[in-house]
Amino acid sequence: MINAKFAGWPSLERWWPAGLRWQAAAIGAVAVAAAALAVAPLASLIVLAFGDTGDLWAHLARYVIPPALVQTALLLAGVAAVTIIVGVGTAWTVTSFAFPGRDALTWLLPLPLAIPTYIVAYVYVDILDALGPVQSLLRAIFGWRSAADYRFPNVRSLGGAILLFGLVLYPYVYLAARAMFQTQAGLFTEAARMLGAQPWQLARRITFPLARPAIAVGTALALLETLNDIGASEYLGVQTLTLSIFATWLNRGSLAGAAQMACLLLVIVAALIVLERYGRRRRAFTALGTDGRHASRITLAGRARWVATGVCVLPVLLGFLLPAGYLLHEVVGRGLLSGFDSNLVRYTLTTVTLASAATSITLVIGFLAVAGLRYTKHPAIAGCVNTAGIGYAVPGTVLALGLLSPLVLMDEALNSSMRALTGHGVGLVLTGSAAALVVAYVIRFLAIAIGFAQAGFSRIAPELDDVARILGAEPGRLARTIHLPLARPAIWGSALLIFVDCLKELPATLLLRPLNLETLSTYIYQFATRGSFEQGSLAALIIVAVGILPVVLITRYVDAATWGDGVQP
């Protein structure tokens, strides 16, 4: 039975019998707590923004903001185009068709995520710059003597930045879109096919519109990640708003001015998100259940299958194999394995522990917050869910700065109560420990968990809830037995993103870490700032290796779960 409908905001009827309402409210409370957590650093940012900034804004408005806005807008537009084309194109191809290499490509495609963006930028500049292998080869072939004799596109440019960011960030769109394509009931597709639709018509009329919320989430994440970047933008010479915030803070010595600019950035981001939501208002499509019957993949033949392979191999090659290969080359060339820094084992353990802890907490909060919204249908809870993802919209260093005050406040409260109890304080328990990092990661990456969970939930027909409710399922059971299983592909997709993002998180880790704590990404960074990032190649490859295992496991699991040859939803 096909049931696609235009579902507006569901009615606010009271669903639950009085005896069960507390459960819905308890789950809804998670959303409130999540929003409070996310707002805490922003509140202290706003306090900072109230400082005196003198004539700063006259200067900023005249000389800084206009060019930075233009550069930022162009960068974001370009990155959006690249990530959507590559992410949606590859996700659709691997979901709809069977072709040589498809199985491996499904898990190879997310891998560019695992290498920090600025490292990929360094690698590409090394490869493509005047003294790199590509231009050296060209010079040898054509007999040119120096870089002044010919023109070669400069990687250190806006165009270069767009391509590089696009190559590294398309997996956000890929993972989001693929999770949606996979859970789309094959019924739609099969019906359309029976009516004679060609694959492309099918994609344009059914598959893409149905996946639009997910594509929007993935693209938004990729763009926020772009806005958060400092290292690669500065290195590639793109003067973004984020870089201007840093120049204001560090060179103009105006933390207040920087905080105000960060707030401005936040307003712009919020406006864009609202605009996107408005664009697809009242256009929620849901499907009644996934009954294990999915459209079979079309087996490609002839030239088409190699085109499909090529389309999917190219982003993996450029976004992952080439940079990873370069790092491997440096590891071997520099003898980093024989002169193995034994501390790396400890750093890897620390990194994985922190990432796992933060990922689990983020996923649980994200799922419960979105479930809470569905069970309470309360506008206030909706506001909380939207607010909870805001930590992703401020640059990591700004988030860390904002988080310092709330953390210290909690520590001080803890200290005074301990002093009252035992007579002496305990020092800075949160601020002085890795707990600060876990809190920062959770706040930062909640947007991913919430975005993916929302996309997952949006595909589950409300009728299913009704049926379960009528049959007497209480909210907790509804979450466990209906929503969690049905949203699982989306949740696993977000788990992957969050875990890998935690592995490579740098700015907040640098500023909030306790004494003597090193993660893989801070380890790499200290070489990079010294002009010799290659020395950190091994650590970068360890991040890749640690990231690959969950990518493979989760991709396989999601495939098995949704294609019916393994776990039944």
Add this chain to the structure above:
Amino acid sequence: MKIVRALARTGVAVSAIITGGAAVAQSGDVNVYTYRESKLIQPLFDAFTKDTGIKVNVISASSGLEQRIKTEGANSPADVLLTVDIGRLEEAVRSGITQPIKSDLLDKVVAPQYRDPEGHWYGVSMRARVAYASKDRVPQTTLTYEELADPKWKGKICIRSGQHIYNNALIAAYIAHHGGAKTEEWLKGVKANLAQKPSGGDRETARDVAAGKCDIGIGNTYYWALMNNNEPDKKAWADATKVILPTFQDGGTHVNISGVVLAKHAPNKANAMKFIEWLASEKAQHLHADLNYEYPVRAGIEINPTIAGYGKLNADTIPISRIAENKKAAANLVDKVGFDN
């Protein structure tokens, strides 16, 4: 329920890290917050521990440490803050997280222009902002900063972002010498001479000169030495370039300092004082010179041969604090002339 078990397990692991962190902060070591890369100064810390038996605990970051110490307040574990730029030293003093160091020993060995008159910060080592010039295409062996705006260099100069702290300090020093209006003219002139939009780091600047994209690149003294001595695959870049120590027309070569402050609420003050004084010792100054290719602040310490090979450093005598005062003006001028755009 699997999730619950996994959560419990990770909870235990995280708690282990937490208690580990708390233990570190409580013992009688010395806690160093540093803008200098920890790997780079680790040998220095190890030598200190060997000499004194005092363990060094480290947090290194690239920005925001003053703010962190300030927010941590009276409970802050920070004993000392090490910086790589004069601006950060002044910022630390301005945000009220320092206390006077008061050391006759330091006053004796650190020249007055490399320390705060009130004793809130002391310089530890210095780096100069210099020119990497093409050996083939630049015959001259001397250069002034003013000359970088000369149209004869049109399309021949490479430099990283004008907002990078190293360039910010250089431009601030220019303002200290010539005033804002002349500096603006100069920046416009330098911008007109750029071979490409400012990007990359000092090391890319050297590479661009070696590749023939430009004739003169602006960079710090130690990058060239690292390429020449420590990184075989970059030796060719160093070989194609020579280092010229530029000077101001009415002064010397622009230097920036790495310095140290004593945190206001330092929990291990005695150890911190030992550490700060040790940094100025002959041994530590030698280590700085040889490991990091920096100029020692202590007179009479031998400079590393590679660095000495650049020629005799005639460091600019304009007080460091005057450079710090002009940082904001320098940042504004960079925006005004659209240096990075």
